[in-house]
Amino acid sequence: MAKIKKKVKTIKVDADKCNGCRGCELVCSAFHSTPRYSTINPARSRIQIIRFPLKDIWLPVFAGEYTPAECMGRDKYIIDGKEYDECTFCRATCPSRDMFKEPDSGLPLKCDMCEDEPPLEQPKCVEWCLNDVLIYEEREEEVEEGVEMENVEMGLTAMIDKYGMDKIADALARISQKD
Ligand code: SF4
Numbered sequence: 001m002a003k004i005k006k007k008v009k010t011i012k013v014d015a016d017k018c019n020g021c022r023g024c025e026l027v028c029s030a031f032h033s034t035p036r037y038s039t040i041n042p043a044r045s046r047i048q049i050i051r052f053p054l055k056d057i058w059l060p061v062f063a064g065e066y067t068p069a070e071c072m073g074r075d076k077y078i079i080d081g082k083e084y085d086e087c088t089f090c091r092a093t094c095p096s097r098d099m100f101k102e103p104d105s106g107l108p109l110k111c112d113m114c115e116d117e118p119p120l121e122q123p124k125c126v127e128w129c130l131n132d133v134l135i136y137e138e139r140e141e142e143v144e145e146g147v148e149m150e151n152v153e154m155g156l157t158a159m160i161d162k163y164g165m166d167k168i169a170d171a172l173a174r175i176s177q178k179d
């Protein structure tokens with residue numbers, strides 16, 4: 001199978017520096033509104049700050065993959081004497097919580113690294129975090145061409161099973177109309 005180069009983008013989170021200002025949530029929701037920057041609604045953000053002020057916990061988490069099933073077992077973490085709730089570090093959009101779901105349609109949200117044309121120098125949340133919590137990095141990896149397409153098809157099939165073809169087609173039409 002042919003190998004292709006794939007650009008891998010990551011955002012490193014220096015969580016100790018986060019003060020919970022939620023600027024990242026605001027700019028993410030504004031950037032992804034249609035038309036762009038027309039509305040601000042943190043509930044539509046693809047980054048969420050997990051907040052437990054009494055425990056001094058402010059943790060940025062990025063929306064990851066959609067999953068139709070809840071976990072059978074969950075983990076608790078204690079870091080520097082602070083105990084984190086079971087789902088704190090999980091990035092999935094899943095049935096057991098409301099995070100990372102479009103408030104109107106319930107469709108899952110996923111961080112797309114602010115893909116744009118022409119490409120941005122760095123994602124919006126990274127640019128707007130004044131405390132340098134979010135650090136953007138890029139690298140290249142070689143992957144097999146077919147595997148990439150298989151992943152796309154598996155993701156689409158799962159979404160169609162869950163929401164039906166009509167809703168997915170509507171969402172794709174909305175996305176394709178973006179500036
Ligand atoms: S903008 Fe930076 S400091 Fe503010 S909540 Fe987001 S990650 Fe934390």
Ligand code: SF4
Pocket residue numbers: 027028031045046047062063110111112113114123124125126
């Ligand atoms: S990288 Fe872009 S899409 Fe992802 S959370 Fe940050 S602003 Fe939102």
